[in-house]
Amino acid sequence: MIRETLNAVLACFVTFVLCAVAYPAAVYALGHTLFPRQARGSLIERDGKTVGSELIAQPFASDKYFAPRPSAAGANGYAADAASGSNLATTNPALRDRIAIDSAKLVAAKTGDPDLKAKLERLDALQAELKAKSELKEKAKADEEAIAALEPKVATAKDEAFARALKLGEAPGIAVPTDLVTTSSSGLDPHISPEAADYQADRVAAARGISVDRVKEMIRTHTDRSGAILGAPARINVLLLNLDLDDAKPSR
Amino acid sequence: MSWLHPFWAFALPIAASFPLGWLMWRSLDVPESREGRGLDRLAMFFTRLIGKRSPAQMDWKRYALSMLAFNAALFVLTFVLLFFQDKIPFLNPDAKGPLTALGYKDTLGIQHDGADTAVIFNTVCSFVTNTNLQHYSGEQHLSYFSQLGCIVWLMFVTPASGLCVMLATVRGLRGDKNLGDFYVDLMRSLLYVLGPTCLILAVGLVGLGVPMTFEKAAAATTVDGVATKMETQTIARGPVAALVAIKQAGTNGGGFFGPNSAHPFENPSPWTNLLSIASIVVLPMASIVMAGLMLKNMKHAMVIYGVMLTFLVIGATVAIVAESKPSAAARGLPVVQGPNMEGKEVRNGAVASATWAAITTATSNGSVNSMHDSLNPIAGLVPMVMMMLNVVFSGIGAGFENMLMYMIVAVFISGLMVGRTPEYLGKKVEAKEVKLAMIVILLHPLLICCGTALFAATTWGTSTVANPSSHGFSEILYEFTSAAANNGSGFEGLADNNPWWNIGTGIVLLLGRFPALVLPLAIAGFLSVKKRVPQTSGTLRTDDITFAGMLMGTVLLVGALSFMPAIVLGPISDQLASAKP
Numbered sequence: 001m002i003r004e005t006l007n008a009v010l011a012c013f014v015t016f017v018l019c020a021v022a023y024p025a026a027v028y029a030l031g032h033t034l035f036p037r038q039a040r041g042s043l044i045e046r047d048g049k050t051v052g053s054e055l056i057a058q059p060f061a062s063d064k065y066f067a068p069r070p071s072a073a074g075a076n077g078y079a080a081d082a083a084s085g086s087n088l089a090t091t092n093p094a095l096r097d098r099i100a101i102d103s104a105k106l107v108a109a110k111t112g113d114p115d116l117k118a119k120l121e122r123l124d125a126l127q128a129e130l131k132a133k134s135e136l137k138e139k140a141k142a143d144e145e146a147i148a149a150l151e152p153k154v155a156t157a158k159d160e161a162f163a164r165a166l167k168l169g170e171a172p173g174i175a176v177p178t179d180l181v182t183t184s185s186s187g188l189d190p191h192i193s194p195e196a197a198d199y200q201a202d203r204v205a206a207a208r209g210i211s212v213d214r215v216k217e218m219i220r221t222h223t224d225r226s227g228a229i230l231g232a233p234a235r236i237n238v239l240l241l242n243l244d245l246d247d248a249k250p251s252r
Numbered sequence: 253m254s255w256l257h258p259f260w261a262f263a264l265p266i267a268a269s270f271p272l273g274w275l276m277w278r279s280l281d282v283p284e285s286r287e288g289r290g291l292d293r294l295a296m297f298f299t300r301l302i303g304k305r306s307p308a309q310m311d312w313k314r315y316a317l318s319m320l321a322f323n324a325a326l327f328v329l330t331f332v333l334l335f336f337q338d339k340i341p342f343l344n345p346d347a348k349g350p351l352t353a354l355g356y357k358d359t360l361g362i363q364h365d366g367a368d369t370a371v372i373f374n375t376v377c378s379f380v381t382n383t384n385l386q387h388y389s390g391e392q393h394l395s396y397f398s399q400l401g402c403i404v405w406l407m408f409v410t411p412a413s414g415l416c417v418m419l420a421t422v423r424g425l426r427g428d429k430n431l432g433d434f435y436v437d438l439m440r441s442l443l444y445v446l447g448p449t450c451l452i453l454a455v456g457l458v459g460l461g462v463p464m465t466f467e468k469a470a471a472a473t474t475v476d477g478v479a480t481k482m483e484t485q486t487i488a489r490g491p492v493a494a495l496v497a498i499k500q501a502g503t504n505g506g507g508f509f510g511p512n513s514a515h516p517f518e519n520p521s522p523w524t525n526l527l528s529i530a531s532i533v534v535l536p537m538a539s540i541v542m543a544g545l546m547l548k549n550m551k552h553a554m555v556i557y558g559v560m561l562t563f564l565v566i567g568a569t570v571a572i573v574a575e576s577k578p579s580a581a582a583r584g585l586p587v588v589q590g591p592n593m594e595g596k597e598v599r600n601g602a603v604a605s606a607t608w609a610a611i612t613t614a615t616s617n618g619s620v621n622s623m624h625d626s627l628n629p630i631a632g633l634v635p636m637v638m639m640m641l642n643v644v645f646s647g648i649g650a651g652f653e654n655m656l657m658y659m660i661v662a663v664f665i666s667g668l669m670v671g672r673t674p675e676y677l678g679k680k681v682e683a684k685e686v687k688l689a690m691i692v693i694l695l696h697p698l699l700i701c702c703g704t705a706l707f708a709a710t711t712w713g714t715s716t717v718a719n720p721s722s723h724g725f726s727e728i729l730y731e732f733t734s735a736a737a738n739n740g741s742g743f744e745g746l747a748d749n750n751p752w753w754n755i756g757t758g759i760v761l762l763l764g765r766f767p768a769l770v771l772p773l774a775i776a777g778f779l780s781v782k783k784r785v786p787q788t789s790g791t792l793r794t795d796d797i798t799f800a801g802m803l804m805g806t807v808l809l810v811g812a813l814s815f816m817p818a819i820v821l822g823p824i825s826d827q828l829a830s831a832k833p
Contacts, residue, residue: 004318006303007304007321008318008322012322012325015442016405018442019404019408027451027454027458028465031455034455035458038462039458040470041463041517043470043472049473050473052474052475055461055517056485058474058475058476059476079485079486081488082392082510083509086595086623086626087623087625088595088719089826090580090627091581091721091722092723093720095594100585103585166586169585175588176586181582183594184597185511185620187511189598191597227521227522227599230522231257231603232599233601242475
């Protein structure tokens with residue numbers, strides 16, 4: 001028994017040195033010598049500053065930039081130290097609501113339809129009011145009644161806005177590419193599909209004052225088709241494309 | 253929909269499994285005449301370092317005892333290392349605090365800070381059992397030292413333990429009295445199989461973009477910082493490649509980052525994706541080939557291989573077809589009705605994600621490249637079924653052990669049908685063996701169904717699910733299935749980092765692992781000392797298509813009877829709910 005215990009403990013030390021010291025050290029030495037850039041995280045530098053990693057999505061909100069996919073990492077998304085997906089089930093009403101609102105907003109921006117915009121604003125206002133009421137610590141009777149009155153109003157506003165968006169979406173080129181309204185599993189997906197890039201091309205071109213053809217040409221040159229033989233989808237790295245746009249024609 | 257990815261994902265590991273199986277046989281099953289000669293000298297050197305002058309001749313009891321003693325020592329040491337994570341002064345550039353600082357919400361939703369030692373218990377159980385169920389999030393809660401000194405270490409020695417037990421089992425089945433020495437087998441497994449495979453894989457992964465650094469997280473100044481109100485982005489990184497390689501090759505599956513191989517640093521391109529998926533399944537496949545070579549009965553091994561592969565191909569196909577359908581959540585919205593992309597990465601797409609979901613759960617790997625919680629219901633059913641069967645290649649070594657139990661039962665049932673004493677590999681199978689086999693087979697559904705029932709009926713489960721109705725039930729069912737099958741993937745919406753989940757699944761993990769290793773070894777030990785009966789025309793053959801059918805039937809029958817009610821309450825009713833207009 002003592003012998004058995006001694007063997008086990010000594011085996012722990014020997015395997016620890018082999019597996020947790022020698023092996024990582026060898027990988028580190030070889031990796032750093034052969035592939036120093038990748039080993040440090042494929043970071044991108046501009047003017048001596050690290051602006052991000054080629055492999056990690058970062059947020060873009062201005063019209064002049066292509067937007068990445070929505071992110072569920074961290075409280076506000078794109079937290080590269082707290083990667084996470086939404087984990088929402090396809091049958092979860094919360095997922096449906098999120099996709100409905102996001103797609104309606106994209107459709108409103110794409111078409112500039114004043115009716116849909118008005119409906120979305122009304123929905124926003126109602127939802128904000130409902131949220132404020134339901135977050136009250138101590139609800140008076142009047143508040144409870146107000147909440148009860150607001151809920152059907154929000155539902156109707158949703159139905160109206162979504163119906164309008166769906167109607168507009170029937171026109172060609174208006175329906176939103178799936179990847180633009182779904183969160184990725186890491187929340188840090190650096191890519192979008194070529195369709196999702198094309199969808200945003202006219203907005204980016206308008207904001208930058210360059211021709212849509214020029215932007216589409218840049219999308220083509222940035223379309224990564226490597227791995228097609230493995231069945232990999234074509235994809236576009238959002239950060240690299242946006243940096244290239246800035247280099248091509250500084251918009252300030 | 254392109255079938256190119258699944259083609260490569262199957263063709264590559266199948267092609268590699270045969271030469272690898274041969275290499276494993278040559279380096280692991282060393283006859284006494286070659287012991288300590290040539291390359292084997294290295295293994296003998298390390299065995300001497302642990303205080304053994306020469307290899308012992310072990311019977312099944314001593315072999316099992318050595319394995320259990322080693323695993324117990326691992327348990328204690330890693331528990332201590334993880335407990336004192338914040339006290340270890342090096343390899344912690346981001347100053348990660350103690351693992352217990354996570355805190356948890358109780359069933360009433362009240363937050364308790366820094367009081368949950370159970371997460372360490374769960375993590376150690378999970379990694380000692382080769383499961384890698386993670387209730388923490390790697391990049392947020394573990395120091396680089398813990399990632400290497402606890403996680404990577406266990407990722408090497410636990411699949412090696414499984415492989416050793418399988419070696420001893422097969423030796424017993426072929427009639428050896430001496431089942432070998434556990435520690436010699438352990439050193440050989442590490443030095444000749446897992447070590448070289450992972451070293452090559454890891455360096456390749458670095459070349460393809462996986463980080464391998466000891467620098468702290470990078471701080472990036474974002475390009476559109478003003479408009480997005482996020483001017484700096486903290487990019488977690490670390491010694492990722494070393495961990496990812498053994499995570500895949502050792503049927504481990506615990507990620508360096510929370511989202512595992514969906515994270516672009518763990519799996520940055522289609523090339524790493526293929527490399528990863530091939531290395532997930534190649535060693536479990538190769539170990540079946542090795543068993544055939546050891547038994548000098550390749551036809552029997554091919555029957556096992558074929559049965560496993562058939563299950564896997566069916567599972568992957570169902571998952572791919574189901575997942576290429578649009579998500580129910582996007583129906584009737586102004587969205588292009590393409591494959592379900594919620595919880596998936598663009599570079600992988602739906603097909604590669606579904607293929608991975610099937611393969612990672614069939615083998616007891618459990619790394620994920622998409623969020624299984626967000627899969628379409630039928631695609632989410634496939635991983636559960638794979639883990640419930642638990643014999644589709646499964647863990648390195650453990651897969652053969654599990655299948656052996658079904659083979660014992662299959663020859664027993666066949667024997668009853670034709671009215672002959674059942675035999676397996678020329679040895680009579682009697683009441684004692686069948687009883688032990690049934691214990692192992694029935695323990696699996698018992699752990700899953702009892703655990704799920706308990707948690708689904710109480711606030712332990714209901715207060716922690718993230719999605720409503722039957723999908724919430726699926727989350728609980730998946731968690732227990734994954735724990736019992738020593739898989740480690742999850743429907744990760746579940747808020748599982750709290751004492752009751754940590755302790756509950758921790759116990760299931762241990763009971764899912766060690767009985768399923770020790771009892772088959774015992775059966776092999778009993779069979780090894782029996783007299784060999786001569787083969788006659790009346791002997792039930794175990795190397796033909798009839799036996800393959802019998803084996804598949806046994807596996808499916810036990811699986812269907814045990815799990816059908818749970819599956820109907822979970823994914824099936826989820827599918828029915830999502831099919832309504």
